[in-house]
Amino acid sequence: MLLRTISAAVIGPNRKVMTIVGDGGFLTNVQEMETARRLNSDVAVMVWEDGGYGLIEWEQDNTYGGHADLSLRNPKWGLLAESFFWSYNYVDESAALLDTIKTVLDRPAPSLFVAPIDYRENAILTKHLGEITMGLQDVPLAVYPLVISRVESS
Ligand SMILES: Cc1ncc(C[n+]2csc(CCOP(=O)(O)OP(=O)(O)O)c2C)c(N)n1
Numbered sequence: 001m002l003l004r005t006i007s008a009a010v011i012g013p014n015r016k017v018m019t020i021v022g023d024g025g026f027l028t029n030v031q032e033m034e035t036a037r038r039l040n041s042d043v044a045v046m047v048w049e050d051g052g053y054g055l056i057e058w059e060q061d062n063t064y065g066g067h068a069d070l071s072l073r074n075p076k077w078g079l080l081a082e083s084f085f086w087s088y089n090y091v092d093e094s095a096a097l098l099d100t101i102k103t104v105l106d107r108p109a110p111s112l113f114v115a116p117i118d119y120r121e122n123a124i125l126t127k128h129l130g131e132i133t134m135g136l137q138d139v140p141l142a143v144y145p146l147v148i149s150r151v152e153s154s
């Protein structure tokens with residue numbers, strides 16, 4: 001993810017590039033924080049922190065009715081940012097989100113900003129979509145790709 005973000009900044013030098021990524025996905029390529037700093041890439045990365053590989057958890061719960069240990073013990077993000085000479089913000093109030101995004105986008109990059117996220121709504125939505133699907137047997141597949149792919153994978 002971070003490589004693609006940096007690449008986008010390289011080919012669009014007059015634009016700030018902002019990317020949103022999960023904590024697991026960000027840490028998978030954490031070494032590229034060095035690349036971004038060295039190239040002075042104008043990138044802002046928003047990390048959604050749920051302390052785990054959330055999507056995989058969701059998939060396993062839906063497929064097997066439970067999941068393996070997919071938790072992550074995250075680093076101290078502020079220290080991580082500091083050690084790679086990135087700027088840093090943390091936002092845990094939705095009311096402050098917009099202002100934080102503006103602040104981050106206005107200042108020199110690269111910058112990391114982290115927001116805790118609660119994916120419990122996903123399980124509720126999945127259940128809801130499953131229920132809706134019961135009534136959709138006659139609807140063309142192309143119209144409801146999300147709902148249909150959920151049905152096929154269960
Ligand atoms: C290079 C790579 N390895 C594995 C995967 C499979 N994969 C898809 S989502 C996911 C978990 C992502 O966790 P995180 O980035 O924390 O996002 P969350 O779902 O928790 O928001 C993984 C491992 C992938 N997409 N790419």
Ligand SMILES: [Mg+2]
Nearest residue numbers: 022023052054
């Ligand atoms: Mg995650």
